[in-house]
Amino acid sequence: MATIERSFVSKVWDFFCSLKLTLFLLISLALTSIIGTILPQGTLPPQYVAEISHTKLQIYTKLGFFDMYHSWWFIALLYIFSLNLISCSIKRLPHVFKFISDPALILGEGQRNSFPLKKELSFSGPIEKGKDRLVEFLGKEFATPVITEHNGEFHLFAQKTAWCRLGVYVVHFSILVIFVGAIIGSLAGYKGFVAIVEGTSVNSFEGRNGQQIPLGFDVLCEKFTAEFYANGAPKEYKSILTVLENGKPVPGYTHVKVIVNEPMTYKGITFYQASYGQATEGGDHYVTVTSRKDGKAEKFTVHEGVPVTLKDGTTFKLLEATQDVSPFAPGYSGPAARIEVTRKGAAPQIFIAYRDYPDVNAQRGDNLIFSYEGSSAKQYTGLQVAKDPGVWVVWLGCTLMILGLCIAFFMSHKRVWVVVSKGHAWIYGNASKNQAAFQMQFEEVSEKFEHLKI
Amino acid sequence: MTSSMLFNVTTFTYLLSMIAFFAFLASKSKSLGLAGSVLAYAGLLVQTVAIGLRWKESYDMGVGHAPMSNLYESIVFFSWTIVLIFTYIDIRYKYRIIGAFVIPFALLGMAWAQLGMSTGIEPLVPALQSNWLLYHVITCFLGYAAFAVACGISIMYLIKTAVEGSNNNSSAAGGLMSMFPPLKVLDDLNYRAIMIGFPLLTLGIITGAAWANYAWGTYWSWDPKETWSLIVWFVYAAFLHARITKGWVGKRAAWLSVIGFAATIFCYLGVNLFLSGLHSYGSSKM
Numbered sequence: 146m147a148t149i150e151r152s153f154v155s156k157v158w159d160f161f162c163s164l165k166l167t168l169f170l171l172i173s174l175a176l177t178s179i180i181g182t183i184l185p186q187g188t189l190p191p192q193y194v195a196e197i198s199h200t201k202l203q204i205y206t207k208l209g210f211f212d213m214y215h216s217w218w219f220i221a222l223l224y225i226f227s228l229n230l231i232s233c234s235i236k237r238l239p240h241v242f243k244f245i246s247d248p249a250l251i252l253g254e255g256q257r258n259s260f261p262l263k264k265e266l267s268f269s270g271p272i273e274k275g276k277d278r279l280v281e282f283l284g285k286e287f288a289t290p291v292i293t294e295h296n297g298e299f300h301l302f303a304q305k306t307a308w309c310r311l312g313v314y315v316v317h318f319s320i321l322v323i324f325v326g327a328i329i330g331s332l333a334g335y336k337g338f339v340a341i342v343e344g345t346s347v348n349s350f351e352g353r354n355g356q357q358i359p360l361g362f363d364v365l366c367e368k369f370t371a372e373f374y375a376n377g378a379p380k381e382y383k384s385i386l387t388v389l390e391n392g393k394p395v396p397g398y399t400h401v402k403v404i405v406n407e408p409m410t411y412k413g414i415t416f417y418q419a420s421y422g423q424a425t426e427g428g429d430h431y432v433t434v435t436s437r438k439d440g441k442a443e444k445f446t447v448h449e450g451v452p453v454t455l456k457d458g459t460t461f462k463l464l465e466a467t468q469d470v471s472p473f474a475p476g477y478s479g480p481a482a483r484i485e486v487t488r489k490g491a492a493p494q495i496f497i498a499y500r501d502y503p504d505v506n507a508q509r510g511d512n513l514i515f516s517y518e519g520s521s522a523k524q525y526t527g528l529q530v531a532k533d534p535g536v537w538v539v540w541l542g543c544t545l546m547i548l549g550l551c552i553a554f555f556m557s558h559k560r561v562w563v564v565v566s567k568g569h570a571w572i573y574g575n576a577s578k579n580q581a582a583f584q585m586q587f588e589e590v591s592e593k594f595e596h597l598k599i
Numbered sequence: 600m601t602s603s604m605l606f607n608v609t610t611f612t613y614l615l616s617m618i619a620f621f622a623f624l625a626s627k628s629k630s631l632g633l634a635g636s637v638l639a640y641a642g643l644l645v646q647t648v649a650i651g652l653r654w655k656e657s658y659d660m661g662v663g664h665a666p667m668s669n670l671y672e673s674i675v676f677f678s679w680t681i682v683l684i685f686t687y688i689d690i691r692y693k694y695r696i697i698g699a700f701v702i703p704f705a706l707l708g709m710a711w712a713q714l715g716m717s718t719g720i721e722p723l724v725p726a727l728q729s730n731w732l733l734y735h736v737i738t739c740f741l742g743y744a745a746f747a748v749a750c751g752i753s754i755m756y757l758i759k760t761a762v763e764g765s766n767n768n769s770s771a772a773g774g775l776m777s778m779f780p781p782l783k784v785l786d787d788l789n790y791r792a793i794m795i796g797f798p799l800l801t802l803g804i805i806t807g808a809a810w811a812n813y814a815w816g817t818y819w820s821w822d823p824k825e826t827w828s829l830i831v832w833f834v835y836a837a838f839l840h841a842r843i844t845k846g847w848v849g850k851r852a853a854w855l856s857v858i859g860f861a862a863t864i865f866c867y868l869g870v871n872l873f874l875s876g877l878h879s880y881g882s883s884k885m
Contacts, residue, residue: 164844168837175833175862182874184825214821264603327819336817374662374722406814417816418725503761531816539818543805550798 161232170226177222225322230317238284238314245307250293251300252562252573262574262584264591268599269568272299274599277581282597286590287561301563312552319549322542329535341366342424342525346389350530360414363389369399369421369526373478374472378494382418384526390430403528413532419525423468430463430482431518433496438512458489459513466520468501477502482517559583602656603718605649606675610641610709613682617706620699624778632695639702643682650679653720662722667736670871671716676736677710680744684795688748692788694780700751731810739803743863745796746835749789750860753853755783760850786849789856790842797835804828823874827866834859
């Protein structure tokens with residue numbers, strides 16, 4: 146019974162240690178990950194739900210395809226992947242440690258023939274003298290050797306960067322560190338969104354699942370501006386924020402500029418510029434009418450579509466307005482409005498009046514120059530809010546991974562043996578990686594070895 | 600002289616280089632092989648100057664930024680990195696014939712960019728206004744380029760095994776095959792190219808994650824581009840493990856390398872063409 150149990154346990158153990166499992170997991174993770182890049186994730190768009198058949202929708206939902214990176218089976222794959230990593234390391238690490246701490250100091254007869262890199266030296270002096278000379282030589286040219294006497298021969302063994310055999314385990318370990326960081330982030334961190342209307346403040350934000358999370362302080366949005374290039378492409382989205390504690394501005398956190406790629410962090414909570422929009426319709430629009438004759442200007446507060454009559458009987462009407470004209474008129478930016486002017490007894494005229502282009506406004510040639518001064522509409526800034534105490538663990542894991550990869554790929558464990566017997570000596574070399582580069586180094590050393598005078 | 604002119608010269612030089620490599624393959628004339636390499640190096644040099652010039656031109660226009668901000672610029676940079684990695688492998692390992700299977704990738708990129716895309720310099724949208732852009736793009740594309748070279752080498756490997764497997768009296772086809780490095784060498788070069796590419800891809804993913812965390816507050820959001828880069832990473836990780844697994848060496852490893860590069864190309868272009876996400880090359884997304 147005991148043997149059966151043991152064989153079962155050892156079978157399970159072997160299963161988790163096997164490279165075949167690693168390959169299976171890597172390929173499965175690659176293949177299944179594709180699903181989430183094709184099917185919509187999270188909240189489904191209504192048109193998608195309308196298009197897909199009911200059975201398909203049910204099957205996909207059951208299988209967790211619409212949130213597949215958090216589905217039980219994907220997480221399970223990641224857990225098995227971690228188990229595979231850990232088991233492989235537990236199985237192989239002791240061997241590697243033994244390899245490093247307890248290297249093969251003596252080169253047996255059989256092993257000697259298997260080395261492609263070797264050279265012979267003949268000498269006439271006594272063996273002791275030859276050994277001393279070669280110890281000195283090896284120490285100078287490669288690394289200080291360990292001397293072992295065996296069957297009347299001296300085995301000198303020297304090695305370099307033996308520890309680089311651990312590189313691959315550093316990479317494996319780093320993956321686990323990253324997982325730990327991600328788990329910390331999902332347990333102790335949060336993400337959410339908050340919209341702040343210009344001139345107002347908030348003290349909480351909306352978490353992923355819709356509930357309000359208190360910030361513990363207030364954030365005031367002083368102003369939001371969007372700037373555009375001449376071709377209409379966005380140039381900068383900027384919020385000016387002030388942090389308030391008990392209603393008082395916090396020194397160092399007043400009028401902070403937050404733009405995309407430059408967030409603001411206060412008490413571990415970071416605010417990222419994410420979106421913007423018009424908060425209120427802003428019924429009031431401001432239009433200035435200047436008389437070309439006497440230069441007299443008069444400012445009107447108007448409402449969309451409601452005509453205003455001037456002293457000379459001319460009526461004008463604001464048809465529509467925008468706080469940023471660049472998407473509609475390439476080369477222009479800022480507020481603009483479409484205005485319809487009807488002179489007494491004449492046909493109505495429609496044109497665009499700008500705030501920032503007085504010359505263009507004047508170009509119309511009419512006696513009255515109209516300029517649009519903007520509206521009482523307020524914008525809101527949309528901020529991504531995040532706190533992730535696990536992020537530093539993730540970066541630590543990433544650093545370890547890069548370090549491990551460099552060690553594993555670009556360094557090699559180099560070993561050199563010199564076997565001294567009476568009248569002659571042999572030098573042997575071996576590297577764990579990049580044989581070609583080691584060969585050159587070995588040839589240089591063995592060249593000198595060959596011509597040693599003892 | 601403008602960068603656009605120099606990019607045309609580059610494209611033409613890569614074309615000549617490819618023709619020289621093909622002629623080398625057919626004729627076995629060593630001087631043609633040398634011509635292929637020299638032309639590739641010359642093209643690389645011209646392209647380097649052109650990229651520098653375009654960078655300067657963007658500053659002259661007042662929208663100064665590294666020339667890696669849209670699809671045109673990225674594909675030009677991709678071609679540059681491919682030839683750069685090829686140059687490294689060529690000088691280091693001296694198997695010239697690989698050029699016949701790698702330079703076409705660079706030429707394809709340049710020809711597509713020069714003929715099929717608008718080449719204008721555009722100002723940077725807010726999302727791309729960051730130094731991370733430079734680190735992220737350089738590491739990713741150097742990685743992609745190493746995979747392109749590995750793919751070319753793997754195709755050679757697969758052709759050679761197919762021809763030699765079906766044709767034991769290798770007289771006719773064997774003549775051409777004798778130009779190819781031995782299978783063992785091809786397998787080794789494939790591994791070496793991926794050994795260059797894998798850490799660079801890893802660094803590319805990490806810089807991308809760091810940037811995303813800095814700009815959006817989340818280092819990983821399973822955006823299609825992110826996911827596909829991870830898929831590519833899984834495939835090459837599988838490749839690296841396949842090499843030390845019995846029964847997965849040689850042909851299967853070569854196929855994994857080809858599949859890996861196909862996934863790389865999908866990650867680079869397919870995601871943008873077929874899927875939606877944050878990497879829409881200069882879209883108005885913040």
